[in-house]
Structures are given as C-alpha cells and as structure tokens.
Amino acid sequence: MKIIVAGKGGVGKTTISGTIARSLARSGHSVLALDADNNPMLGISLGVGPERTDELGTLRQALESGEVAHQPSTAGAIETFGTDAPDGVRLVVLSRIDRADPG
Amino acid sequence: MAPAMPLRIAVAGKGGAGKSMIAGTMARALARRGHSVLALGTDAMPGLTHSLGAPPSLEPALAEAVEPDGRRWRLKKGIGPVRAVQRYATTAPDGVRLLDCGTPTGRGADPVYASISAFAQVIRRLEDANAFRDWTLVGDLAAGPEPAAVNWAPYADTWLVVVEPTWKSVLTARRIARITRSRAGKSTLLVMNKASESGLRAAEQMLGERVFASIPADGAVIDADRAGVAPIDHSPSSPAVHAIERLVEALERASIDRMVKS
Ligand SMILES: Nc1ncnc2c1ncn2[C@@H]1O[C@H](COP(=O)(O)OP(=O)(O)OP(=O)(O)O)[C@@H](O)[C@H]1O
Ligand SMILES: Nc1ncnc2c1ncn2[C@@H]1O[C@H](COP(=O)(O)OP(=O)(O)OP(=O)(O)O)[C@@H](O)[C@H]1O
Ligand SMILES: [Mg+2]
Numbered sequence: 625m626k627i628i629v630a631g632k633g634g635v636g637k638t639t640i641s642g643t644i645a646r647s648l649a650r651s652g653h654s655v656l657a658l659d660a661d662n663n664p665m666l667g668i669s670l671g672v673g674p675e676r677t678d679e680l681g682t683l684r685q686a687l688e689s690g691e692v693a694h695q696p697s698t699a700g701a702i703e704t705f706g707t708d709a710p711d712g713v714r715l716v717v718l719s720r721i722d723r724a725d726p727g
Numbered sequence: 728m729a730p731a732m733p734l735r736i737a738v739a740g741k742g743g744a745g746k747s748m749i750a751g752t753m754a755r756a757l758a759r760r761g762h763s764v765l766a767l768g769t770d771a772m773p774g775l776t777h778s779l780g781a782p783p784s785l786e787p788a789l790a791e792a793v794e795p796d797g798r799r800w801r802l803k804k805g806i807g808p809v810r811a812v813q814r815y816a817t818t819a820p821d822g823v824r825l826l827d828c829g830t831p832t833g834r835g836a837d838p839v840y841a842s843i844s845a846f847a848q849v850i851r852r853l854e855d856a857n858a859f860r861d862w863t864l865v866g867d868l869a870a871g872p873e874p875a876a877v878n879w880a881p882y883a884d885t886w887l888v889v890v891e892p893t894w895k896s897v898l899t900a901r902r903i904a905r906i907t908r909s910r911a912g913k914s915t916l917l918v919m920n921k922a923s924e925s926g927l928r929a930a931e932q933m934l935g936e937r938v939f940a941s942i943p944a945d946g947a948v949i950d951a952d953r954a955g956v957a958p959i960d961h962s963p964s965s966p967a968v969h970a971i972e973r974l975v976e977a978l979e980r981a982s983i984d985r986m987v988k989s
C-alpha cells in the first residue's frame with residue numbers, strides 16, 4: 625500500500641507518519657518512509673534521533689553530487705541511499721532547505 | 728499619543744509553533760500602543776485572520792491587482808502598495824490593516840497564484856514606499872525554513888523565530904535562524920512558545936542559546952481558537968496575551984537601542 629499524510633502545520637503529520645511506518649514494519653511489512661518535507665523531521669518520529677535526523681543526507685544532494693547518479697532506477701537509488709530506522713523501516717529524505725537562496 | 732517608532736517584523740517557525748497567534752496578537756497590541764499596523768498574511772492559510780479577529784474573506788482578493796503577462800502576472804497600472812492596501816486589505820479591530828496573500832478556495836489554483844504573485848510584488852515595494860515609512864509591519868510566514876530562505880519578508884529588519892520545547896521545533900528554529908543570520912543587517916530573535924518554566928530551561932539547552940521572550944502554554948489561547956475569537960479579544964488578561972504585550976514592549980526598546988547605536 626502507498627500512504628500519503630497531509631494537513632495543516634503542526635497537526636501531527638510527521639508523528640502519525642512515523643508511527644504508522646513503525647507499526648506496519650512491526651506487523652511484517654517492508655516499509656519505505658519517504659520524507660517529502662523540505663524541513664525533514666520524519667527521522668525524529670521514526671526514532672532515528674535528533675542529531676542524526678538533522679544531518680541525514682538527502683536524495684537531492686546525492687543526485688547533485690553524482691553519488692547515486694549511476695543508479696539505473698529510483699528503486700536502486702533508494703536502496704543505496706536510504707537510512708535504516710528501527711524495526712527495519714527504510715528512511716529516505718528527499719531534500720532539505722538549509723541556506724538562504726541567493727536568487 | 729505620540730506616533731510610535733515603526734517596527735518591521737517577520738514571524739517564522741515550525742508548523743503549529745504559534746506563528747499566527749503571536750503575529751496577530753502582536754499586531755493588535757502594537758496598534759493599541761499607537762502604531763499604524765499593516766499585518767501581512769504571507770501564508771496561504773487563514774491563521775492570521777483568526778488571531779487578529781479580522782473579518783473572514785473568502786476571495787483571494789489581491790488576484791484582481793494583477794493581469795497576465797505572458798506566463799506570469801504583473802501589477803496592473805497604477806497599483807502599488809498604497810492602492811493595494813486601500814483596495815484589498817481588510818480592517819481588523821484597533822485599526823490593524825491586513826493584506827493577505829489569499830487562501831485556496833477550491834475553485835482552481837489560478838486566483839491563488841495570481842494573488843500570491845501580486846502579494847510578492849507588493850511586499851517587495853513596501854520597504855521603499857514612502858507612504859508606509861511610519862507604519863509598523865508584521866508578517867506571518869508559512870511554516871518551516873523556506874520562507875526565510877527565499878526571503879518572504881524583504882521589509883523586515885527583525886525576524887522572530889517561534890520555537891516550541893520539542894526537538895522538531897528546535898531543529899527547525901535553529902535552521903531558520905542560521906538562514907536569517909546569514910543575511911547582513913537583520914536581527915534574529917528566538918521566541919519560546921508553549922513552554923512551562925522548567926521546560927524553558929531545557930529547551931534553551933536544546934537550542935544552544937537564550938530566547939528573547941517566552942510565552943507560556945495557555946489554555947485561554949486554545950479556548951479562543953475553539954471559539955473562533957482573537958486571543959486578545961477572548962482573554963485579554965491571560966498569561967499568553969500578557970507575555971506578548973511584554974514582548975512588544977521589549978521589541979520597541981530593542982528597536983530604539985538599535986537606532987541609538989547606528
Ligand atoms: N496525538 C498527539 N498528542 C499530543 N501531541 C501530539 C499528538 N500528535 C502530535 N503531537 C505533537 O504535536 C507537535 C506537532 O507534530 P508534528 O511535528 O508531527 O506535526 P506536523 O503536522 O508534521 O508539523 P509540520 O507542519 O511542521 O510538518 C509535536 O510536538 C508532536 O509531538
Ligand atoms: N501559548 C499557547 N498556549 C496554548 N496553545 C497555543 C499557544 N500558542 C498557540 N497555541 C495553539 O497552537 C495551535 C497552532 O497555533 P498557530 O495556528 O498560531 O500556529 P502556526 O505556527 O501559525 O501554525 P501553521 O504552521 O499551521 O501556520 C493553535 O491551536 C493555537 O491555538
Ligand atoms: Mg511534519
């Protein structure tokens with residue numbers, strides 16, 4: 625199944641996504657948790673910890689630096705690129721805004 | 728009352744941190760202290776309308792200020808910040824004017840994009856508009872670091888970053904503050920929201936710095952929200968509203984200090 629979580633700021637999207645991902649993993653699903661927020665905090669709700677969450681590389685960076693460019697498919701990129709969270713959840717962060725846009 | 732020295736403030740922070748509540752209550756409190764206040768709703772969500780107690784407006788009104796120009800929109804002839812505020816701003820209690828970038832209506836995206844484009848063009852001209860030189864500007868930004876990164880408040884000289892005592896909020900606030908501090912000539916101040924006294928210390932440790940002000944968790948704010956009434960009207964003597972009044976006074980003092988130094 626594919627689940628998208630949306631809603632107003634601060635209503636609990638990330639908390640609910642992280643908890644759904646963990647509980648699905650616990651009941652035997654292979655779970656890919658995709659953080660599509662450009663302020664990615666899903667790692668915290670998944671139990672990856674604040675420091676690591678703050679420093680996780682993003683798929684965008686990896687693609688731009690050529691780190692995963694040789695991957696033949698998105699699936700391959702996710703495979704090589706994701707981070708392991710507890711209960712075997714695979715976490716992939718798409719992008720992060722962390723500097724002033726010069727333009 | 729002597730005309731107050733104008734302030735230029737942008738309010739940023741994580742989703743749900745309390746940006747709109749604080750921006751709206753600040754705008755009202757500033758108006759009561761003699762400021763001419765223009766509130767800027769830079770988030771396509773109606774949070775600021777509620778916290779100001781402004782009349783709800785269903786139309787993205789500013790959309791009428793622009794006309795198509797190829798694949799973009801440009802302000803119609805004769806429409807600058809003054810006209811835009813005259814025609815499209817609503818009026819909240821205490822005389823606060825609210826210019827809002829527009830809320831999606833579900834009738835297609837076009838009016839919203841037109842409205843946001845008009846809004847972006849108006850605020851870019853605001854800093855140099857003589858007619859607003861003596862106005863206090865308070866901008867309520869969308870959640871997260873993006874509005875700071877692309878500078879959705881070019882008029883602001885002070886960024887207030889609202890932070891709750893949680894890791895997600897702290898990491899977000901740190902990231903926003905790093906971005907706003909990378910630009911010269913702007914002051915960035917952290918404002919704790921919804922913390923208890925003991926929670927404040929712990930959160931300052933997480934942040935790695937002291938906050939400029941702290942606004943306590945206050946059931947009156949939630950009651951006001953449920954009742955659909957501005958906190959400053961619903962519970963004018965609640966701890967949160969009092970704390971925001973003190974915050975506003977501290978900002979006035981900080982602004983005078985900056986003037987004296989420069
Ligand atoms: N059921 C709940 N009970 C109590 N607190 C909750 C609940 N759900 C979420 N929260 C808290 O609410 C805050 C916001 O949650 P979260 O970060 O998940 O929201 P979000 O919708 O992802 O926010 P953003 O719009 O910033 O991405 C967090 O501090 C979280 O711990
Ligand atoms: N000091 C406080 N005490 C208790 N509740 C508060 C306080 N400040 C804000 N709230 C509540 O927190 C919720 C979020 O506040 P608000 O809408 O102002 O946040 P926001 O940062 O503007 O959110 P968004 O990211 O969606 O724009 C609201 O329900 C509000 O009533
Ligand atoms: Mg979130």
Ligand SMILES: [Mg+2]
Pocket residue numbers: 746747748770772774775867
């Ligand atoms: Mg808001």
